[in-house]
Amino acid sequence: MKKIILAAAVAALGVPAALSTSVWAAEHIEIPKEEWSFNGVLGKFDRQQLQRGFQVYKDVCSACHGLRYIAFRHFEALGYSEEQVKTLAAQYEVDDGPDENGDMFKRKAKASDYMPKPFPNDATARLANGGALPPDLSLMTKAREGGPDYVYHLLLGYEEPPADVQLMEGLSYNKYFAGHQIAMTKQLQDGLVTFADGAPNDAAHIAKDVTAFLHWAAEPNLEVRHSTGLRVTLYALLFAVLAYFTKRRIWAKLGDH
Amino acid sequence: MSTEKSAWRKAYEWHEARLPIVTWLDHSLGTKYPVPRNLNYWWNFGSLAVFMLAVMIFSGIVLAMNYTPHVTMAFDSVERIMRDVNYGWLIRYMHANGASFFFVVVYIHIFRGMYYGSYKSPREVLWWIGILIYLAMMASGFLGYVLPWGQMSFWGATVITSLFSAVPGVGDAIVTLLWGGFSVDNPTLNRFYSLHYLLPFVIVGLVFLHIWALHVPGANNPLGIDAAPADKIPFYPYYVAKDVFGLGVFIVIYFVVVFWAPNLLGDPANYEKANPLLTPPHIVPEWYYLAFYAILRSIPDKLIGVVAMFGAILILFALPWLDTSRVRSANFRPVFRVFFWIFVANAAMLTWCGAQLPEGLPLILGRIGTFWYFFHFIILLPVLGWIETPKPLPASISQSVMKAAE
Numbered sequence: 001m002k003k004i005i006l007a008a009a010v011a012a013l014g015v016p017a018a019l020s021t022s023v024w025a026a027e028h029i030e031i032p033k034e035e036w037s038f039n040g041v042l043g044k045f046d047r048q049q050l051q052r053g054f055q056v057y058k059d060v061c062s063a064c065h066g067l068r069y070i071a072f073r074h075f076e077a078l079g080y081s082e083e084q085v086k087t088l089a090a091q092y093e094v095d096d097g098p099d100e101n102g103d104m105f106k107r108k109a110k111a112s113d114y115m116p117k118p119f120p121n122d123a124t125a126r127l128a129n130g131g132a133l134p135p136d137l138s139l140m141t142k143a144r145e146g147g148p149d150y151v152y153h154l155l156l157g158y159e160e161p162p163a164d165v166q167l168m169e170g171l172s173y174n175k176y177f178a179g180h181q182i183a184m185t186k187q188l189q190d191g192l193v194t195f196a197d198g199a200p201n202d203a204a205h206i207a208k209d210v211t212a213f214l215h216w217a218a219e220p221n222l223e224v225r226h227s228t229g230l231r232v233t234l235y236a237l238l239f240a241v242l243a244y245f246t247k248r249r250i251w252a253k254l255g256d257h
Numbered sequence: 258m259s260t261e262k263s264a265w266r267k268a269y270e271w272h273e274a275r276l277p278i279v280t281w282l283d284h285s286l287g288t289k290y291p292v293p294r295n296l297n298y299w300w301n302f303g304s305l306a307v308f309m310l311a312v313m314i315f316s317g318i319v320l321a322m323n324y325t326p327h328v329t330m331a332f333d334s335v336e337r338i339m340r341d342v343n344y345g346w347l348i349r350y351m352h353a354n355g356a357s358f359f360f361v362v363v364y365i366h367i368f369r370g371m372y373y374g375s376y377k378s379p380r381e382v383l384w385w386i387g388i389l390i391y392l393a394m395m396a397s398g399f400l401g402y403v404l405p406w407g408q409m410s411f412w413g414a415t416v417i418t419s420l421f422s423a424v425p426g427v428g429d430a431i432v433t434l435l436w437g438g439f440s441v442d443n444p445t446l447n448r449f450y451s452l453h454y455l456l457p458f459v460i461v462g463l464v465f466l467h468i469w470a471l472h473v474p475g476a477n478n479p480l481g482i483d484a485a486p487a488d489k490i491p492f493y494p495y496y497v498a499k500d501v502f503g504l505g506v507f508i509v510i511y512f513v514v515v516f517w518a519p520n521l522l523g524d525p526a527n528y529e530k531a532n533p534l535l536t537p538p539h540i541v542p543e544w545y546y547l548a549f550y551a552i553l554r555s556i557p558d559k560l561i562g563v564v565a566m567f568g569a570i571l572i573l574f575a576l577p578w579l580d581t582s583r584v585r586s587a588n589f590r591p592v593f594r595v596f597f598w599i600f601v602a603n604a605a606m607l608t609w610c611g612a613q614l615p616e617g618l619p620l621i622l623g624r625i626g627t628f629w630y631f632f633h634f635i636i637l638l639p640v641l642g643w644i645e646t647p648k649p650l651p652a653s654i655s656q657s658v659m660k661a662a663e
Contacts, residue, residue, distance in 0.1 A: 041517070069336050135529075139336075142520060143528035178538070218528075221339070221346045228347070229516025236512055240505025247498040254294065254490065 029176055031146040031153055034208070038215060041230060044223050045216050047079035052195045053213025054078060056206055057137075059193050064125070064134035064184075066117045070217050073111040077220060085111050092116055130170045132183030141215040148215045150176060155207040158186040283493075285472065291489035292496055293478035295654050299373075300476070300496075301503035302366040307464065308504060309359040314457050316352040317401075324404065326450040328443045331406035332530040350519040356398050357522045358511050360545035363391060371576075372597055374585030375477040381577040383470040388573050390463045393456050395546065395570075400453035402543055406446065407527030412540045414449070415441050420553070423560040440533070480650070480657055481585025488654035539614060547611025548604050552630065554615040555623040565627065572634050579634050581642025589648040593641055596633065603629045 037046040054075070057067070072089035076082065089109040094116055097104035109116070118134070119125035126133050141148045154176045161173035161180075171181040188203040188210075195201055199209075216222070262270075273279060283289045323342050325334040338345035367387070370376055376384035403414045418435045422428040437444025478484055490496075514521060522544060526537050542550050549566050556562035572579075587594040607626040613619035651657035 069340060139528040143525050145525050147525075225346065225350075225516055225519075229512065233509060233512045233516065236505060236508045240502065240509055243498070243502040243505040247502040250494050250498045254495070 027178075029178070031149050031176060034149050034152055036148060036212065036215070038212070038222055042226050044226070045212065048197055048199070049209050049212045050078045050216050051080075052197065052199055053209040053211070053216075055195065056193055056210035057213055060187055061137065061210065062115075062118060064118055064129060066136045067115045067138050067217055068117065068136050069114075069138040071112060071114045072109060074220065077216070082111070089113060130183065134184070137214055137217065139218045141211065141218045143218075148211050151214060152207050152211040154182075155188055155211070156203060285468065286497070287493040288491045290472065290492040291486065292476050292492050293484035293654060294488055294490045294495075295478050295480065295658065296476065296496070296499075297479050298499075298503060299365070299369040299479075301500055301507075302362050302369060304500040305362045305503060305507050306359065306366055308507075309355060309362055310457070310460060310464065312351060313355050313359060314461075316348050316355060317454075317457065319348050320352055321454065324450075326404065326446050328406060328446055328531070331404060331446060335405045347515075350515050354511070354515050354519060354522060356401065356543070357545065358507075358514075359394065360398070362507075363394065364545075367391065368601060370477075371600075372587045372594075373477055373479060374481050374580070374582075374587070376577045377580065377583075377585050378577065379474045380470075380477065383467065383474070384577060385574060386463055386467045386470055388570070390460055390467060392570065393460045393463060397453060397456040397460065398543065398545065400449045400456065403446065403449045404453060405527060406531045408529045408531055408535070408537050409524045409527040409540070411441060411531035411533065412537055413542055414445065416540050417542070418445075420559075420563050420566075423563045425560070477585060478654065479586060479588065480654060481589065482650055482654070485653050485655075541612055544608065544612070547609075548607035549611070551607040551611035551619075551623040552627045554611075555620065555627040565631075569630060572631070576634065576638075580638045582645065582647065583642075584647040584650065589650055590641075590645060591648065592645045593638075596637060596641065599629075600633050603633070 037044060037049065057065075072085050072092075075085050075088065080088070089111050092109040092113075092115075093106045094109045094113050095104060096107050099105055119128065122133055141151050144150045146153075154174060157175040157177070158172055159175055161167050165173065165180070167173060168181055171183055172185050173180055174182045188206050190202045192203070192206060193201055195209075199205065219225075269279070320338065323334065323338045323345060325331055335349070338349050340346075342348075370384065370387070399413075399417060403410045418432055418441065421431040421435065424431055433439065435445070435448075436442065437448055475484065475489075524541065541547070549569055552569050553562045553566040556565050582590060582593065584590055587597050603626050606622060607630065610619045610623035610626060615623065651660065
């Protein structure tokens with residue numbers, strides 16, 4: 001019986017897991033695994049890291065990349081107070097209206113407003129970026145094979161192109177990008193931002209912090225998912241154990257054969 | 258002690274005399290439903306499939322309350338479920354992974370039927386209804402995958418619906434009907450949503466027929482011989498207890514995936530909003546269709562490929578007659594038993610091939626696997642029934658148990 005359950009478990013988990021890790025793209029690019037505070041059974045976000053990552057996003061990424069599913073109020077999850085969030089929102093302007101005269105107007109953002117887009121529309125975005133459209137980053141760590149590991153290594157993966165590669169006009173060579181020719185130039189340099197908490201600010205640390213922040217943006221319910229999951233799964237496990245002994249006791253009535 | 262009946266008892270008897278629903282349930286899944294005493298844990302997957310159907314319907318109804326079937330809003334409404342709806346992330350992850358687990362359970366259920374010859378006389382109609390359920394599940398799963406309106410939703414829908422254009426004469430008309438226009442667009446999403454809500458209830462109806470058809474001959478068993486009344490035990494409490502234990506083990510595995518690897522089985526491309534102007538480099542269906550996708554792509558001609566893909570499922574209807582052996586259980590068929598496991602391995606290999614680009618080794622293996630799939634049903638099974646010498650069958654279930662105890 002144990003063997004059967006084990007076999008069922010393997011069938012349920014193993015086969016699809018093996019599939020999902022199979023090669024999708026023509027060229028398989030190996031993405032090294034990183035340590036993240038949010039991995040593991042009770043993995044959590046590191047609030048300080050998220051705040052640093054947000055600073056990187058705000059100072060560097062947000063010039064071109066939006067975060068359309070994030071409202072200012074969400075930043076309370078990063079450890080900011082309600083007041084701090086209001087102050088932060090007030091640094092931004094959003095479109096509103098029409099007013100009683102029928103005119104649209106600009107006003108300071110409120111906590112309930114969503115992050116303003118960096119460009120009014122895709123055409124403007126392309127015009128400002130040599131024809132390339134900088135993608136929205138709200139779901140980026142879930143929208144690429146490799147997840148946060150991929151995003152982290154992509155940010156650091158810029159290098160000189162191999163001799164046989166002819167780079168197209170305006171593109172950069174990136175070790176981890178599919179096809180290797182990416183429209184985004186290398187952004188992260190050592191010391192590019194200075195963190196208020198004095199954390200290291202070499203390119204690798206900056207990449208790590210901003211990736212953690214983006215993973216929070218993509219999966220804001222991760223912590224409650226882990227903690228709920230542990231309780232639910234332990235409950236189910238206890239249920240299975242009790243059901244096993246119940247089953248044994250009931251079947252014992254049948255006798256030996 | 259008073260022999261006077263309680264008011265509850267009287268009310269119950271009054272109602273039972275008019276609609277004997279408790280008696281009916283007792284005969285269906287209770288003390289009056291005799292089941293062979295020797296069923297092993299592979300027989301748990303029928304009740305697990307019913308459980309998953311219920312999970313899918315309940316989570317699906319809640320999702321439908323928060324979902325907007327419009328091309329400009331569908332993707333955002335799913336993200337709203339993930340972020341703003343209370344426990345929306347849980348409901349959605351249960352539903353999305355629930356589809357995979359439903360298929361895992363049903364595939365094991367089907368393979369169990371194949372191994373123990375559960376499709377053979379007198380259970381052919383039971384088997385047929387099972388195939389209909391499987392077909393309805395495949396349709397429902399495909400329709401549901403389109404609803405989040407991600408890149409793989411859109412392009413998967415485009416590829417799969419375009420297959421129907423291979424039908425001679427009316428192919429393009431069928432595709433236009435499926436799309437509700439001349440490309441996959443808002444009308445497509447609307448009709449897919451409507452049908453995705455409809456089909457699960459069709460499945461519920463088919464499940465009723467499936468269980469009804471099960472009750473006429475009664476359950477098969479690992480020995481594959483007809484069970485004498487003395488070798489049967491009531492479904493309640495014995496198999497209810499066993500199924501509940503199986504359910505406990507199953508939900509632990511299910512929850513581990515839902516809570517710690519909810520995107521493991523999904524395609525990352527589906528976290529990007531559908532873009533009709535940008536084809537993903539590699540369009541793949543969900544894992545549970547990959548074996549059939551591999552069969553489709555292993556044949557260069559489009560029409561023959563489509564016929565082979567659907568034929569691979571439809572051939573199951575003929576299985577009770579393609580298998581000419583009268584011995585049900587593979588435990589007594591030493592040669593068939595080997596070929597059964599080769600068939601399972603071949604299905605796994607085809608599934609792997611379906612996830613690869615159709616070139617080089619995956620294409621060659623896909624072609625070998627496709628050949629073997631049909632060879633197994635059309636040539637091997639009929640011939641094997643004639644030439645194989647089965648092991649002697651025990652006279653009864655209790656005799657077999659006593660022999661094992663010696």
